[in-house]
Amino acid sequence: xxxxxxxxxxxxxxxxxxxxxxxxxxxxxxxxxxxxxxxxxxxxxxxxxxxxxxxxxxxxxxxxxxxxxxxxxxxxxxxxxxxxxxxxxxxxxxxxxxxxxxxxxxxxxx
Amino acid sequence: xxxxxxxxxxxxxxxxxxxxxxxxxxxxxxxxxxxxxxxxxxxxxxxxxxxxxxxxxxxxxxxxxxxxxxxxxxxxxxxxxxxxxxxxxxxxxxxxxxxxxxxxxxxxxxxxxxxxxx
Numbered sequence: 001x002x003x004x005x006x007x008x009x010x011x012x013x014x015x016x017x018x019x020x021x022x023x024x025x026x027x028x029x030x031x032x033x034x035x036x037x038x039x040x041x042x043x044x045x046x047x048x049x050x051x052x053x054x055x056x057x058x059x060x061x062x063x064x065x066x067x068x069x070x071x072x073x074x075x076x077x078x079x080x081x082x083x084x085x086x087x088x089x090x091x092x093x094x095x096x097x098x099x100x101x102x103x104x105x106x107x108x109x110x
Numbered sequence: 111x112x113x114x115x116x117x118x119x120x121x122x123x124x125x126x127x128x129x130x131x132x133x134x135x136x137x138x139x140x141x142x143x144x145x146x147x148x149x150x151x152x153x154x155x156x157x158x159x160x161x162x163x164x165x166x167x168x169x170x171x172x173x174x175x176x177x178x179x180x181x182x183x184x185x186x187x188x189x190x191x192x193x194x195x196x197x198x199x200x201x202x203x204x205x206x207x208x209x210x211x212x213x214x215x216x217x218x219x220x221x222x223x224x225x226x227x228x
Binding site for chain 2: 034036038045046047048050051052055057089091093096097098099100101102103104
């Protein structure tokens with residue numbers, strides 16, 4: 001069982017907004033504030049969407065945003081598009097130089 | 111342009127050692143504050159951080175794999191490597207080499223599938 005818990009699946013219709021949660025079993029999410037989010041399409045390598053909880057790398061759509069409340073981080077995708085259908089993973093620093101991923105969430109665009 | 115490319119055998123026998131190399135182009139792996147690592151993904155499953163190495167040579171490993179993992183770097187070839195000993199079928203996975211920057215894994219190799227089987 002992952003130290004970061006994500007819902008197995010979420011869905012939404014085009015144009016809607018969805019939020020994926022990522023809850024730490026320990027307090028490292030709120031302790032370190034070093035959560036990142038990744039998008040993975042089938043057969044492809046993951047792509048960084050969000051780093052340090054809320055920051056977006058250059059080239060990533062503004063439709064992707066991150067937030068954190070207590071020991072739960074969240075990824076929000078606004079204005080859903082068909083191409084957003086993919087797997088999403090959160091990741092957090094877990095102390096002592098180690099990193100942990102969430103189990104992943106599959107997003108279905110209806 | 112920064113690129114990472116994994117290489118190594120696609121099939122390893124149980125109890126043997128898995129060895130992979132990541133060749134980095136576009137930047138020196140010895141650049142200050144640089145961090146290079148490995149992440150794996152079993153078929154149909156999620157991502158697992160294996161470990162990483164700083165430009166100083168300092169390494170960090172997933173506690174669940176620490177007894178079997180070694181990550182090293184060869185700055186003369188601009189490569190870093192992964193060794194995983196005593197492999198079993200549970201180690202079958204796609205292995206990605208990555209760069210960590212701003213406390214996130216921002217550059218990924220395309221991944222290489224390694225199957226553990228006799």
